[in-house]
Amino acid sequence: MQIIKSIESRIYIIRGERVMLDFDLASLYEVETKVLNQAVKRNIKRFPDDFMFRLSPNEWHSMRSQIVTAYEETLNPSSQIVMINQNKRNTIITPFAFTEQGVAMLSGVLKSDKAINMNIAIMRVFVDVRKILLKQSNVNEQLTEIKERIGEHDVQLNELYDAMENLIDEKIAQLKWKDREKIGFKIKE
Template identity: 40%
Template sequence: MTSKTALIVIEQIEPLIKTVRSQKVILNNDLARRYGVPTKILNQAVKRNLDRFPEDFLFQLTEAETDGMRSQFVTASKRNVRHLPFAFTEHGAFMAATVLNSPQAIEMSVFVVRTFVKLRHLVLGHQELAAKLNQLERKVVGHDESIQQIVDAIRQLTTAPEPEPRRMGFHTIRNRSERQK
């Protein structure tokens, strides 16, 4: 496959990857379609080789998670789903290709893994960006406080002290020097 074709395949796989239980996963029906096998065959191969799929490779969605996923797709309906779907992580998708042992599954597994890696790099980039934004925000807050202190100091220097209010009534001159003024 050329690099242009590989990029197209990765772009086709990327929307199939969902976030479930804070993990990036691809559902069994999407993975089976990419591997060129019926979902039933993929599920059978997984069930025959469950020892190859620890919890961080594969987990089965709950009914609530399945309903949540179904609500994202307007055309999906309950009658098409007899069993709760499996969710494959990056490593689980690769392991599924090895248990299927078909040339198309092995070839496509490379693209699936590359897509997961691409998404992981995007997430890491966003985390670094968020950390830098937090750091800048802290600096700006510190600068705001410093600027406010400077403005307060300038105001104190520029405001003249208020003159003493003149007392009302008759004023006497106490000494001669004041009389000459």
């Protein structure tokens, strides 16, 4: 369960895609970031732009502040190791971001047992995140439908109230003059 939370905390939304950064993947696979990136570069045909892309300097600057905050909040030893590795990173070169498909492609590039097992865990987390988002989308659709129904019901109830008032007014008008309750001074006979 701890590994799943660790993986979930390393999935970011960049350019509208859920991605994992090269140094986070290297940490999970227990290899150096340089080794991971070399393996990717040797197999670059497996990683088109929709599988992997390099962050722009602005994206990386924005991400660095988020990553530091996230790692400070988790306060577990593996996060501290990642931060130590990040402090050594050449900050001029921005990291690679791997989409779900790119992470899946890494399983064919990194062939150690640790990498294979970790890749399976990462794929399961991506699937779980997708399921959660689909459920949330379904709930939003249901809420929208309920709001529409309530709006329709309000209109229908107002029409019923108007019809009832009209019926009451018509019944009063139909009462005969002598059957109406007399108002004013009453003379005893």
